[in-house]
Amino acid sequence: MDLVGDMAPWTKTRKNIWYYFDHRRRQHQCTQPQTGLAEETTQTISSNMASSHCNISPIIPIFVSILLVVSSVSPVHSSQTDRPANQTFRPGEELEKLKMVRDHLQKINKPALKTIQSPDGDLIDCVLSHLQPAFDHPLLQGQKPLDPPERPIGHNPTGAVSEDYQLWSFSGETCPEGTIPIRRTNEEDVLRASSIQRFGRKARRHVRRDSSSNGHEHAVGYVTGDQYYGAKASINVWAPRVANQYEFSLSQMWVISGSFGDDLNTIEAGWQVSPELYGDNYPRFFTYWTTDAYQATGCYNLLCSGFVQTNSRIAIGAAISPTSSYKGGQFDISLLVWKDPKHGNWWLEFGSGVLVGYWPAFLFTHLRNHASMVQFGGEVVNTRPSGFHTSTQMGSGHFAGEGFGKASYFRNLQVVDWDNSLIPLSNLRVLADHPNCYDIQGGINNVWGNYFYYGGPGRNVRCP
Secondary structure, eight states, X not given: OEEEOSSSOOEEOGGGOEEOOOOOOOOOOOOOOOXXXXXXXXXXXXXXXXXXXXXXXXXXXXXXHHHHHHTOOOOOOOHHHHSOTTOOOOHHHHHHHHHHHHHHHHHHSOOOSEEEEOTTSOEEEEEEGGGSGGGGXXXXXXXXXXXXXXXXXXXXXXXXXXXXXXXXXXXXXXXXXXEEEEXXXXXXXXXXXXXXXXXXXXXXXXXXSOTTSSSEEEEEEEEEEEEEXXXXXXXXXXXXXXXXXXXXXXXXXXEEESOSSTTOEEEEEEEEEOHHHHSSOOOEEEEEEESSTTSSSOOBTTSSSOOEEOOSSOOTTOBBOSOOOTTSOEEEEEEEEEEOTTTOOEEXXXXXXXXXXXXXXGGOSGGGTOEEEXXXXXXXXXXXXXXXXXXXXXXXXXOGGGOTTTSEEEEEEEEEOTTSBEEEOSSOEEEESSTTTSEEEEEEXXXXXXXXXXXXXXXXTTBO
């Protein structure tokens, strides 16, 4: 993870965080044909950058819009909000529900050797690595985390990570060797979900072609048409405003395989602001997986058995700090997901070479072999409060055309090929399904490789 600026000299400060500052305001260029999905935008190219045109195939946007629907997170309303006004309060039912919640918490909150109080109110439990939720899975019971795999060719991690990348580390406390930090789930977290069974999971949905009618809006870059064995990107982190509890704003990458029906497989990682899931508006590092289009498999973070964490310094689901500021310092995180050629598991790296853990290959069907699409970008939920478009922000809350220091970005986009080599993207396409609300502009240069700016404010004069 780095603090970055425009193409100016780097300045190194404490704890290996890098700063450099923006002295130019000219932007990069990407032209999008007027396809009904995105409007044409043209920006002046910075004198020290090469530009590229990101042209959208007339067929691909339809294909991707199907993906965007099934890979989205739907707003989930609490049972208290959905209860009819004239429904009688039944103490017996409420007590039974509370008992079920506490039983569920006992299942996912494992015994801790040590508990750390985070400045944001989170409790971080240090749990013995072999007792983490993953090892509740029948195929993992009695096992221990695997040793680190072979890294992709062309990837040169330093293994260094700032101690200040998550708020809980500000306490100065760390988890002992042999344990992993897990954000403790409380009763309020579970009660905000639509049901105990759906807590920590994305909403089930039927595949639909109309991505604009379900409340999910996107600005993404993607590649398809090949076999992919991983992906890498750097994403700058913001704290976008989210209008209400049932909306969210996220920036992530998806590694995808399968059809766009009930057999969709995805591996996902990034940052999100989700008041419903976490009870606040902090941007948080998250992971997700599913093998059946979000129906009965998979979950966020460590809220079910599946992902095996191997790192004692990163708490999945914990708040990220610092964040980027408008016209100020830019803070980004690097994420790498790749398939171990030896065992077939999908590993996750966060920062400069720090392994977080892995998704065992047996969890998946299509992803047991390879991915058929990789997608990067932002997503929000629009519940249309009061009949108007939401004011929930994507990324920085500013449009792509504002460029560095103002708009959010993904940079140094790469994929892992069949030979376990990191390679630049070929034929990156960009898509914004509501460009008057949130847009995207892509490009390429010698420093950032493939990149794009994306995001927006939501409701505005052109997005009523």
